Amino acid sequence: MNRWLSDSAVERLRAAADSPDLAGTRYRLIDKLGQGGMGGVFRVEDTALDRQVALKVITVGDRESDWPARLLQEARVIAKLEHPGIVPVHDAGALADGRPFYTMKLVQGKRLDEHIATIPGLSDRLRIFQRICDAVAFAHAHGVLHRDLKPGNVMVGPFGEVLVMDWGLSKLVGTSSGPATGQGAEAPVAEIVGPGTAHGSVFGTPGYMAPEQTRGETSVDERADIYSLGAVLQFLLADASPSPIPRALAAVRRQATAADPADRYPSVQELADDVAHFLDGLAVSAYPEGPLARAWRWIVRNRAWILLLLAYMVTRALLIFFRPR
Amino acid sequence: MNKALLGLVLGGVLGVFDGLTAWFTPAVRAQMVGIVIGSTVKGLVAGVLIGYFARKVKSLPLGIVFGLAVGLLLAYAVAAMPDPSGHHYYWEIMLPGGIVGTIIGYATQRFGQPAHTAAR
Numbered sequence: 001m002n003r004w005l006s007d008s009a010v011e012r013l014r015a016a017a018d019s020p021d022l023a024g025t026r027y028r029l030i031d032k033l034g035q036g037g038m039g040g041v042f043r044v045e046d047t048a049l050d051r052q053v054a055l056k057v058i059t060v061g062d063r064e065s066d067w068p069a070r071l072l073q074e075a076r077v078i079a080k081l082e083h084p085g086i087v088p089v090h091d092a093g094a095l096a097d098g099r100p101f102y103t104m105k106l107v108q109g110k111r112l113d114e115h116i117a118t119i120p121g122l123s124d125r126l127r128i129f130q131r132i133c134d135a136v137a138f139a140h141a142h143g144v145l146h147r148d149l150k151p152g153n154v155m156v157g158p159f160g161e162v163l164v165m166d167w168g169l170s171k172l173v174g175t176s177s178g179p180a181t182g183q184g185a186e187a188p189v190a191e192i193v194g195p196g197t198a199h200g201s202v203f204g205t206p207g208y209m210a211p212e213q214t215r216g217e218t219s220v221d222e223r224a225d226i227y228s229l230g231a232v233l234q235f236l237l238a239d240a241s242p243s244p245i246p247r248a249l250a251a252v253r254r255q256a257t258a259a260d261p262a263d264r265y266p267s268v269q270e271l272a273d274d275v276a277h278f279l280d281g282l283a284v285s286a287y288p289e290g291p292l293a294r295a296w297r298w299i300v301r302n303r304a305w306i307l308l309l310l311a312y313m314v315t316r317a318l319l320i321f322f323r324p325r
Numbered sequence: 326m327n328k329a330l331l332g333l334v335l336g337g338v339l340g341v342f343d344g345l346t347a348w349f350t351p352a353v354r355a356q357m358v359g360i361v362i363g364s365t366v367k368g369l370v371a372g373v374l375i376g377y378f379a380r381k382v383k384s385l386p387l388g389i390v391f392g393l394a395v396g397l398l399l400a401y402a403v404a405a406m407p408d409p410s411g412h413h414y415y416w417e418i419m420l421p422g423g424i425v426g427t428i429i430g431y432a433t434q435r436f437g438q439p440a441h442t443a444a445r
Contacts, residue, residue, distance in 0.1 A: 308431060312339075312424045319417050320349040 020057045024096050027055060027103065035059075038067050038074075038168050043106060046090070053090055057101035068100045074168045075102035077144055085135025087155075087163050107163055113151035113235070122240040122249075126275055128154075129236055131162035133229060133272035139164075140222045140268055143173045147220070149228035150208040151235050173221065207231060211259050223261040226271055230256025230264075233275075249278055251287035328437035332376020332429050333369055339425045340368020350417065353408060367399045367422070372429050379433035388434035389427055396426015 005013075018040060022029055027044040030052065034041045039058035046053050056075075058067045072092060079089045092102040109115070112128070119125050132154055136146060146153075148169040155163045210227035212220050233253050237245050245253075252274045258264045265271040265286075274284040281301035283289060289297070299306060326334070344364030347353050353360060375392045382388065400422025404415045 304431060304435070308424070308428045312421060312428065315420050315424055316346050319420065320346070 018059065020055070020099065020101065021096050022055075025093065027053075036166065036168070038071060044103070046103070052106050053103045054106045055101055055103045057095065057099050070168065071102065072100050074170065077170050077172070078104070078167050080142055081139050081144060081167075083135055083138045085131055085138070085162055085164055086167075087165060107155045107157060107165075109155045109157035109161070109163070111152050112154035112156055112162075112232075115156045116151065116236065120239075120241050122237070122242060122245075123279060125236040125240050126249075126279055128156065128162055129229075129233055130272055130275055130279075132164060132232065133268050133275070135162070135164040136225055136229065137268040137272060139170070140173070140225070145171045145173060145220070145222060146225050146228070147171055147213065148205055148208075149225055149232060150205045151232060152205075154232070171220075210261070212261060221261070222267065223264045226256055226264050226268060227258075227261075229268065229271060230254075246278070248284045248287040248289070249275075252278065252284055255286040326437055327376075328379040328433045328439065329373055329376035331437035332372035332374075332379065332433045334372070335429050335432055336368035336370070336372020336375070336425070337365055338368075339428065340365040340371075343368065343421055343425060346421070350414075352410075352412075353414075356408070363403060367403055368425065371395050371399050371422075371426055375426065375429045376433045376437070379430075379437065380439065383434070383439065385431070385434045388430040390430070392426040392428070392430020392433075393423050394426070396429070397423045399426075 019029060019032070020040075020042060022044065026046060026048045028047055030043040030045055032040060032042050033054060036056075039056055042055045042057070043052055044055045045051070056071065058071050075089050075092045078086060079092075082088065087104045087107060090103045090105070092100070094100050116125070119128070132149075136149065139146060144167075146164065146167060146169070148166060149164070153164065153166040155165055157163065206214075208228045208231045210220065210224040213224050213227075230253055233256060237249065237253065252271070255263065255274075256265055256271055265274070270285070274286055277284050281297060283294065283297070341361060341364070344357075344361035347357060347360045347364075371392075374395050375388070378391050378395075379388050382391075397419055400419040401415075403422075404413055404418040407413050
């Protein structure tokens with residue numbers, strides 16, 4: 001083939017073949033935003049509402065797999081989760097060639113792993129972590145596990161909004177296995193689901209996957225997401241200032257990423273509460289502290305009060321003992 | 326507790342305490358009751374003014390500066406009144422008064438319900 005076509009021409013043809021044929025839909029292709037394991041994401045114009053949205057569609061050649069069904073399942077799961085920390089789905093349908101697609105809000109931001117260098121402060125990073133926890137706790141409350149939480153699946157918008165993305169691996173709690181279906185269908189535990197996401201007999205991303213996920217166990221629960229959140233916390237703590245990381249916060253991270261699910265936080269809310277307590281200068285449940293550590297934390301927390309009252313007392317004492325004559 | 330009430334309570338408590346410290350100045354012990362009452366009233370007035378300011382302006386530095394200014398101003402007004410011997414106690418009254426104002430300014434900015442919450 002290369003005898004007649006240049007490499008660049010072949011590349012252009014390949015790109016054209018990958019581009020979805022949006023004829024018959026209300027969307028007009030603008031450009032490609034990215035490629036995931038399950039499909040591509042494109043920037044399109046919604047001609048009816050005159051706005052840009054993101055369109056996700058499975059890649060050509062994957063139509064024979066169960067991914068078309070999964071893509072729609074992903075759309076349905078996200079549609080159930082109306083939360084400021086979860087990208088809203090606008091529409092779902094099928095292209096002229098039969099491939100299913102769905103559209104969602106176009107997030108103009110950066111992935112957390114790309115954005116993190118611009119946030120040096122520990123407290124700012126922890127506030128982002130709290131927002132991630134909020135979205136995941138909301139999903140858990142609606143019976144949905146994410147199962148692929150990692151910095152690359154979190155977007156930080158230009159106004160500081162934090163959005164948990166890529167729910168392609170999500171699972172409804174109570175279903176036997178596989179991505180969230182709403183019908184409790186059994187799904188094979190062997191998929192490629194995104195860049196950096198493991199191939200083979202496990203769901204998730206190495207380094208962020210709970211040990212039970214790595215072992216390919218099918219009965220994972222909320223605590224698998226808690227492990228991943230602990231790994232995300234570890235990522236956020238790296239290079240944060242101040243350094244070293246306070247012991248209480250390290251204990252929070254350790255408990256979230258305990259190898260045995262029984263040793264982890266029982267819920268995302270409790271993990272988020274511990275992080276909130278740390279930010280407020282309160283005791284965290286993961287770190288039992290002695291009386292000295294408790295006293296020091298109280299002093300640090302109330303240092304402004306203590307300094308002002310000390311200044312008053314010292315002034316009073318000076319005026320009493322060194323009274324101007 | 327709203328910010329104005331917090332300022333009032335804090336100003337009153339610190340005012341009483343501030344007045345009681347006059348006991349350490351033998352020359353004015355005879356006028357202790359009047360000093361404690363005057364100091365308390367000064368604290369209450371400063372507390373209300375600083376607390377009201379905190380309801381209107383949400384800024385820790387401005388709150389502290391305003392507290393210091395009000396504390397010093399009210400303390401000056403008191404210190405400007407001489408004792409029966411004609412002696413003025415500017416240092417003894419204005420220095421602690423300024424710090425008390427600063428403490429109230431800090432406290433009302435950091436704590437207490439803001440105006441819109443308190444109104445609910």
